[in-house]
Amino acid sequence: MSDTPSHSADSSESATPETASRPWADVQPEHFKMLRLAPLPIDRSTGARPLRFVQFGYAERHSKALSLLRLSVSVPGQHLRKEQNQLDIWLDHSIQRVSISPERGLLTEPLNRGIGGFLIAQGAQWVQKKWPTYCFESLDLPAKYALQEDMRLRRDHCLRTQGFDVVYEDALLLKARIEAGQAADLYTTWNNEKIQFVEILDAAQMLQQAEQNLQEQELKLRGKDERISKYQREDTGLRFTIACLVAFAVFQAGLLIWIATHR
Structure with missing residues (x-):
């Protein structure tokens, strides 16, 4: 799973009865970070x-039989579809199994910014805290996202970086799956060069610095406006002086012509 869909079956496949009967369909995120x-x-x-x-x-939900971790990333000023930037981690406690949805794959926006790997790392971290011996299901990867070489390589790199084993079943590298494995084998880190948490104090400091920069820019612009106004006033004075000189020169030339013709 990366910035392209990954942990899923093909989008043409319908949801399984087990998936359709799961609770907490309307759960929305309750805890937020920048x-x-x-x-x-x-x-x-x-x-x-x-x-x-x-x-x-x-957001988290728990019952005797199931647990859910719903993760999402919202982009300010941009409307996202329901299946974009959302990852659900489901635990079936009766068989100690971990499954991931949406089944059609994780779609991220903006693309190629590390959001997919970040969400996987957060999910793995949550599972490993209390259920490290649970096993992830073997999952088929959608073939349509393997048609473009760069998308396939980006997807596989992200999955393998997080600890998943990607196996291909054909020579064309179209049919691939993720092998089943224990949650404890996954990595809970992500690319910090792409994504970083921003704490409240850090955000406040950035806003304060931005406000200070704006004030400094306003002072610079005000100084430039004053200089421009000064130059405009000087330009107006110079134009008037030039107009007077031109008028005087024309008058003097006319006077000389009149004197020359009336001798």
Whole structure:
């Protein structure tokens, strides 16, 4: 799972009866933190990757049979579809199994910013705290996201970086799956060069610094405006002087012509 869909079956497959009967369908994130998406070089596939600030949210639900961790990333000023930037980690305590949804795959926005790996790391961290011996299911990866080489490599790199074993079943590298394994074998770290948590005090300091920079820019602009106004006044005076000199020169020339013709 990376910035392209990964842990899933093909989108054409419908949800299983077990998935359809799961509770807590309407649970929304209840705890929030700010994330900083660091500016990165322009990517030939996904384009510009400027500095962004997004909101990470999560919620937990528990029952005797099931547990749910719902993770999401919201992008200010951008409307996302329900399946974008959302990852659900389900625990079936009766068989000690971990499963992931949405089944159609995790879609992230903005692309290629490390959001997929970050969400996987958060989910793995949550599972390992209390249920490290639980096993992840073997999952088929959708073939449609393997048609483009860069997307496939990005997906596989992210999954393997988080500790998943990606296995291909054909020579064309289209049919792939994630092997089952224990939650304890997954890695709970992510690429800190791409995504960092921003604490409240740090955010307040950034806002204060931004306000100070704005005030300094306003002072500089005010000084430039005053100089421009001064130059405009001087320019108006020079124009008037030049107009007077031109008028005097024309008058003098006319006077000389009149004197020359009336001798």
